[in-house]
């Protein structure tokens with residue numbers, strides 16, 4: 001994964017590359033203007049390091065579904081090096097490893113398992129709002145959007161309460177690095193955080209080996225043997241933990257940001273929170289998705305979009321651009337929570353890597369928006385948002401708001 005991400009980021013830094021502008025401040029504020037330029041350049045645009053980038057919905061969808069495309073070259077599909085802190089388990093594997101490992105994780109995210117999380121999510125949302133609303137002003141990210149998914153994923157995995165904050169701190173560094181490694185200092189920070197995260201994960205695994213419980217980690221441990229080797233367990237826990245909270249926080253942040261920027265939409269949600277919260281979540285996923293892109297490389301030469309893509313070359317699929325492709329979505333650039341979309345957005349990808357946690361993320365975000373609209377109808381900004389220093393993951397890192405009145 002990181003080899004690929006590093007590649008993605010590396011060529012993005014090459015001057016005059018179609019993606020290099022994403023790393024500027026205007027690019028971070030509005031990557032969609034840059035995606036439009038990529039789109040104007042054709043279905044597949046060559047990057048200066050010999051890869052391709054696409055803003056086309058149809059090409060993104062086709063590449064992500066095509067079994068001849070994988071997340072990494074076939075020759076490096078084996079197990080990660082032991083102790084590889086950047087190994088993201090099945091997110092980072094092609095079949096057959098992908099199929100085998102995904103099957104181990106999947107039951108924790110079954111519709112029944114996720115529905116069972118509703119009471120915990122509702123309770124957590126209300127507790128967080130009780131605390132946040134006791135003052136007039138609060139940070140929507142730090143006090144609400146971030147702690148919610150952390151509480152849920154640590155519960156799902158079976159992390160004891162006392163460790164949750166430590167997990168969050170280390171996981172945030174790892175999640176931030178999905179964008180690529182910016183400097184040697186950043187690499188050192190990452191190594192330190194991943195070492196610390198691995199130490200707490202190792203403690204958790206030791207605990208659940210001694211005392212299995214009714215949680216995802218215990219179930220993964222029970223599959224140890226043919227289905228999952230011992231060395232593959234820690235990377236899988238790392239993936240579930242980091243994917244569980246580094247993305248949903250941005251979905252909630254991006255949704256509230258969009259709603260406050262569009263007062264008519266916020267008014268509509270306030271008028272019917274239960275009826276419109278899910279639709280507001282879907283429209284945010286389309287219009288401002290937390291994961292902006294992914295990439296695939298083919299196992300054989302493939303003709304697509306009028307180009308030939310060879311093994312080892314990546315097609316960078318711009319999810320954030322595909323979701324605003326005007327040939328698929330009408331009024332594609334307009335944020336409209338009443339929208340009946342013409343196609344499925346690609347915010348959770350598609351094909352075999354389709355996000356395992358999508359139902360959980362949707363449920364958390366819908367409950368968060370519904371309760372916010374019900375309990376804080378006069379919500380307004382108390383200052384500008386600060387964005388993450390990232391281009392792959394998109395969302396605010398701080399978001400000062402007033403509760404109103």
Ligand code: HEM
Pocket residue numbers: 071090091092102153239240241243244245247248251289290291294295346347348349350352353354355356357358360361
């Ligand atoms: C995969 C997005 C929440 C677990 C993915 C992928 C995307 C994505 C785009 C596929 C990447 C690719 O095709 O290369 C999101 C977004 C989320 C979210 C936008 C929140 C709004 C979650 C949650 C979990 C989770 C809550 C649960 C722990 C995973 C896992 C994979 C994945 C395990 C790997 C699936 C595979 O490779 O087969 N996610 N995700 N995600 N996501 Fe999520």
